[in-house]
Amino acid sequence: MNRKPQSRHVVVGTALLSLWGALTVFTARPLPAQQPAQAKPAAASAPLRTYAQQRDFLAQFTSVLELSDGRGGVVAVCPEWQGRVMTSACDGPDGVGFGWINEKFIRDKKPNKQFNNYGGEDRFWLGPEAGQFGLWFAPGKPQTFAEWKTPEALNAGPFSVLQRKEASYFQLSRELQLKNASGTAFNFSASRDVRLLSSYHFGEFFGAEAAKLVDDKKLKLVGFETRNTLTNKGAPLKRDTGLVSLWILGMFKPGAQTAIVVPYRTGDDKELGPIVNTDYFAAIPPERLRTLPAAVLFRGDGEYRSKLGVSPRRVKPAAGAIDFADGSLTLVHFSLPAEPAKAAYVNNAWKLPQAEPLAGDAFNSYNDGPTEPGKPSLGGFYELESLSPAAELAAGASLTHHHRTFHVRGEPAALAELLKLTLGVDANEVKKFLENK
Secondary structure, eight states: OOOOOSOOEEEOSOOOOBTTBEEEEEEEEEOOTTSOOSSOOOOTTSOOOBHHHHHHHHTTTSOOEEEEOSSSOEEEEETTTTTEEEEEESSOTTSBOOBOBOHHHHHHTOOOSSOOOOBOSBEEEEEOOSSTTOSSSOTTOOOSGGGOOOOHHHHSSOOEEEEOTTSSEEEEEEEEEEEOTTOOEEEEEEEEEEEEEOHHHHHHHHOHHHHHHHHHTTOEEEEEEEEEEEEEOSSOOOTTTOOOEEEEEEEEOOOTTEEEEEEBOOSOHHHHOOSOBOOSSSOOOGGGEEEOSSEEEEEOSSSSOEEEEEOTTTBOSEEEEEETTTTEEEEEEEOOOSSGGGSOBOOOOOOSSOSOTTBOOSEEEEEOOOSSTTSOOSSSOEEEEEEOOOOOOOTTOEEEEEEEEEEEEOOHHHHHHHHHHHHOOOHHHHHHHHTTO
């Protein structure tokens, strides 16, 4: 893991305006003593609430790249931490940072071979996690948390940064070598383009009416997209030795008044299968999971380890979470094939062997909590995750997956209206769920 001196860092780039927004670069240059910092990093005992506090804290330990749209939307990227998008804000540096950041792990500076859990709103992983072709378990090992280990290629080491002066985005890349639980070796090249998104793009993904509401009600919005591409540099991938998929995961701040909202395709269970898959860890208690006519509600409090998935037959290309205490709505949108039900998705269930290793989910949400009775959690957060289909990639062939994240802040009535327009759920129903009514 690359480390930087524990000193403040400053903006050294200039803003470049384009369709996508503006670009600003943070580097690891120490701040001159006579120059005040833009935002004083929080003390170890105080939580990092604002984006500026989060950004300046991160810059004490690693290089930080920043995207800014000039209207209050800012996004921080840490290429040395496997190209993570760490946090963002919709109302400027002094606004609340949306990303969950694992402050203790970062401060301790102790690499963890099991999982370097820095946090972050968008991280690059590959699936499957488990099963006979899982990437997180060594051949012959039981698939338990004690044996769970993030592949070195996904857990440590930087993404290289290709900066383009004419465009307001970052292009990141690195080489990846991995081995699955069946002993199959992989050699890949990975790239990530990180771009800002505007209310115009929000309308493309969530509809013109939703975008009009954002503009008319003057709601604060920040959005970004990662375009993730995996190119096979090794032998052709085959089903009987294991395929892989792109897997993008976003960690967010949990709360007692936070509900994850996952829309699903309605229809006959006999044709489409169960609405939601909860066959990952322990059973999810009914007070933590509720099925509505158009969506599933799932608690995002970071207190109880649980995970759900939506199959390719049920998936819609969007999900999100509403935080009533913070007054914000988080939305993700992700790419899907034209006919998801006909695509092969890797199976991330911790089962060995899996009867159907290519009958996995296209979307997942995870709520953190103690990994075992009496054991600590991974830090306390919730996740919104999307996956690409798997493919039998020939040598030199590629697959690409887009994952977009938006945060919106505004008055409760406007957010309730936007929740209905984007995810099809009444805010009062969500409140009832959180109140166990």
